[in-house]
Amino acid sequence: MAILTRRNLLAGGAIGGGLLLSGCDKLASSDGFNHFLGRAEGATYGWQRLVGRQALAQEFAPSDISPVFKANGSKDPDDADYRRHVTQGFAQWQLKIDGLVDRPLSLSLADIRRLPARTQITRHDCVEGWSAIGKWHGPQLGPLLKAAGLKPSARYIVFHCADNYGGEISKGGAQSTGRYYESVDLLDAFHPQTILAHMMNDAPLSVAHGAPLRLRVERQLGYKQAKYLMRIEAVDSFAGMELGKGGYWEDRGYEWYAGI
Amino acid sequence: MATVDQVDRSLAPPSGTRYLRHSIATRVCHWINVVCIVVLLGTGLNIFNAHPALYWGQFGADADDAKRWLEIGATDDAAGQPQGMVKVGDISVRTTGLLGLSKSADGTSQAIGFPSWATIPSWRDLATGRRWHFFFAWLFILNGLVYLIAAGFSGHLRKDILPKLRELSPSSVWHDLVEHLKLKFPRGEDAKRYHPLQKIAYGGTVCVLLPLMVLTGLSMSPGFNAAAGGLLPQLFGGRASARSIHFITTNLVVLFVAVHVLMVLLAGPYNQIRSMITGRFDTGTER
Numbered sequence: 001m002a003i004l005t006r007r008n009l010l011a012g013g014a015i016g017g018g019l020l021l022s023g024c025d026k027l028a029s030s031d032g033f034n035h036f037l038g039r040a041e042g043a044t045y046g047w048q049r050l051v052g053r054q055a056l057a058q059e060f061a062p063s064d065i066s067p068v069f070k071a072n073g074s075k076d077p078d079d080a081d082y083r084r085h086v087t088q089g090f091a092q093w094q095l096k097i098d099g100l101v102d103r104p105l106s107l108s109l110a111d112i113r114r115l116p117a118r119t120q121i122t123r124h125d126c127v128e129g130w131s132a133i134g135k136w137h138g139p140q141l142g143p144l145l146k147a148a149g150l151k152p153s154a155r156y157i158v159f160h161c162a163d164n165y166g167g168e169i170s171k172g173g174a175q176s177t178g179r180y181y182e183s184v185d186l187l188d189a190f191h192p193q194t195i196l197a198h199m200m201n202d203a204p205l206s207v208a209h210g211a212p213l214r215l216r217v218e219r220q221l222g223y224k225q226a227k228y229l230m231r232i233e234a235v236d237s238f239a240g241m242e243l244g245k246g247g248y249w250e251d252r253g254y255e256w257y258a259g260i
Numbered sequence: 261m262a263t264v265d266q267v268d269r270s271l272a273p274p275s276g277t278r279y280l281r282h283s284i285a286t287r288v289c290h291w292i293n294v295v296c297i298v299v300l301l302g303t304g305l306n307i308f309n310a311h312p313a314l315y316w317g318q319f320g321a322d323a324d325d326a327k328r329w330l331e332i333g334a335t336d337d338a339a340g341q342p343q344g345m346v347k348v349g350d351i352s353v354r355t356t357g358l359l360g361l362s363k364s365a366d367g368t369s370q371a372i373g374f375p376s377w378a379t380i381p382s383w384r385d386l387a388t389g390r391r392w393h394f395f396f397a398w399l400f401i402l403n404g405l406v407y408l409i410a411a412g413f414s415g416h417l418r419k420d421i422l423p424k425l426r427e428l429s430p431s432s433v434w435h436d437l438v439e440h441l442k443l444k445f446p447r448g449e450d451a452k453r454y455h456p457l458q459k460i461a462y463g464g465t466v467c468v469l470l471p472l473m474v475l476t477g478l479s480m481s482p483g484f485n486a487a488a489g490g491l492l493p494q495l496f497g498g499r500a501s502a503r504s505i506h507f508i509t510t511n512l513v514v515l516f517v518a519v520h521v522l523m524v525l526l527a528g529p530y531n532q533i534r535s536m537i538t539g540r541f542d543t544g545t546e547r
């Protein structure tokens with residue numbers, strides 16, 4: 001008479017649990033469903049921009065610095081041009097700033113070291129869950145973009161890197177070149193803590209941490225902190241670039257807005 | 261809204277023993293919450309697997325041995341066989357088959373923190389785990405706010421959920437504990453109200469554990485940390501500590517759910533589950 005006996009409930013619970021997990025796997029493989037869930041990124045982006053538009057990331061004291069700052073992602077790019085720059089001590093290396101700008105710039109490492117710089121001790125939060133505190137030193141990105149003169153149509157700043165991170169196939173199976181790149185909106189590009197760091201913990205940036213220059217965009221996760229910078233490009237859209245999501249990890253299913 | 265959220269004792273049919281126990285707000289929020297907690301747990305374990313170690317303090321990574329208090333991994337034993345291990349402080353426990361080393365969905369052995377049957381999706385997938393986690397975190401927060409506002413304004417929280425001071429007295433809690441251990445559940449009119457242990461469990465989960473999940477979760481967001489002026493992770497002793505507390509609180513929520521489901525099964529599952537669907541609870545049945 002009773003359909004809902006305890007034994008039936010337990011058995012039903014076990015079967016339901018199995019169905020639930022295999023159902024989740026089906027949904028997790030569905031592009032449409034994942035696309036729908038991805039709308040939460042827009043909510044997070046909108047909310048964080050609303051409550052903390054110009055907010056500064058927390059800065060720490062020298063005594064808070066991690067004894068060992070973990071290097072992740074590319075640690076020793078095997079790109080031939082990059083290897084040549086390493087052996088030459090980056091003497092021939094140039095950072096290009098171009099795209100939707102009035103005056104494209106080309107800066108040597110010596111030029112960049114002469115620019116007014118900001119020093120900040122901040123926490124680096126990796127998407128994997130670990131974090132490390134380090135001291136970064138380099139010019140703010142905003143004044144450089146002002147010097148180049150952004151055209152009114154510019155909406156994003158793209159960072160092209162020297163490293164080919166290679167292998168991992170994107171969500172959906174398409175393969176991009178594997179070249180590392182990243183992008184941020186103009187608000188983060190002109191944020192006072194957004195710097196191009198050429199020093200870390202009072203020493204020139206090491207190869208493992210992105211020599212000669214890496215981006216620090218302190219209100220976002222580690223994968224936004226592009227290393228081995230070669231070129232900074234102002235664009236109105238990154239839809240046509242690589243797989244169109246605005247970054248190496250973004251092309252592989254990670255959020256473009258990595259503030260969470 | 262004002263009237264529906266109360267345990268309304270006046271709606272009992274005069275000739276029967278059924279009455280409206282759960283308001284529509286309670287019922288809808290409860291089931292949305294079930295979905296959210298299941299997905300947040302499964303995806304959370306998948307996210308945890310990307311770095312299956314926990315630390316105390318502002319930061320923590322591979323080299324920070326002194327800050328690490330929990331680690332799940334696989335190491336080779338004396339015979340060269342990989343074994344799943346959980347390390348808490350200085351104590352290592354072999355957990356092969358469950359934690360650190362377990363069978364993947366296709367039956368092959370893999371080194372992974374939590375096993376594939378416990379994670380959403382069942383394979384290692386940080387990107388998908390995060391995408392789902394944040395969507396359902398939004399839903400969980402909005403649903404929780406709706407519940408707290410409805411239950412707060414209707415008086416349901418104060419009258420039915422939160423324990424009175426006298427209910428927290430040792431004798432009252434002891435008495436209720438003994439009743440539970442004897443598996444003696446309230447019947448008849450007495451079943452219309454929650455008892456001390458039940459109130460502590462419900463009130464503690466709704467007002468402490470679940471808000472703590474949200475706050476420690478937000479403490480891991482660099483964007484939200486900046487917006488909150490660094491206040492949030494510092495409240496918990498730093499970002500690495502907040503991540504640890506997020507994990508510990510998760511375990512307490514799982515413990516709550518396990519006991520909650522067990523109590524429903526013991527106290528009369530048909531009546532209990534029906535009342536959370538239709539709202540009607542029958543004080544005259546033990547099923």
